Amino acid sequence: MRKSILFAAVASLALAACGGAAEAPAETGSETVAAAESTVTDLGGTPSGPVFTENQGDTLALSGYDAVSYFVGDGVPVEGSEEFTVKYQGYDYRFASEDNASTFAADPAKYVPAYGGYCAWAIGANNALAPGDPNVYEIVDGTLYLNFNEDVQKRWEPKKDEFIKQGDENYPTHDASEHYKA
Incomplete structure (x- = not known):
């Protein structure tokens, strides 16, 4: 109570x-x-x-x-x-x-996850929105980052600092009304 x-x-x-x-x-x-x-x-x-x-x-x-x-x-x-x-x-x-x-x-x-729960690699590497999988993640400096799948996570890992820096620049250029389109 x-x-x-x-x-x-x-x-x-x-x-x-x-x-x-x-x-x-x-x-x-x-x-x-x-x-x-x-x-x-x-x-x-x-x-x-x-x-x-x-x-x-x-x-x-x-x-x-x-x-x-x-x-x-x-x-x-x-x-x-x-x-x-x-x-x-x-x-x-x-x-x-x-x-x-x-x-x-x-x-x-x-x-809350970085980039609204979109894939950290996609937003950092390609300035694109792709779904983030809540079971494929990493916490970096107290921030939760999701990635599309384990293969993408493996691409993200070696350069995650660069992808995070670029993702931090790219994500604000996307409108809140945007949604991933297949």
Whole structure:
């Protein structure tokens, strides 16, 4: 119960800081729960670049994987649950636990994947958008980078610093409304 109250407090502070409108929470006993059961909180904001989703217009980011799971414990990514969803910059991020959702809500920029979850090699080497696979990743200097597949990851590895530098320049040139086209 203490975690739920703490999460509600963190979520309220985050909403107030972002100036976003929130639905009034429902009271159940001494616990506060979000009115919309599948969305824990909406942090507001707008994307600064494209975010990879399965289909254009979808809002599920990172293919539903828990962004915090890459950084905690054994660092193995796990799928999130609709029950623990945080909306950030218009996209839904799912988490495996309330603790991970709270951690993300406190500092989302720390956990979202670079380049909106698009392939780090494609954006760095070719200034192109290609899907990032949430199971093919590396954390470099505290930032999560996804790649298309293991073969691409092998091409990215030896020159990742160069690809990251170029990706950091290329990604902002893409509009937030863009989506990967096969």
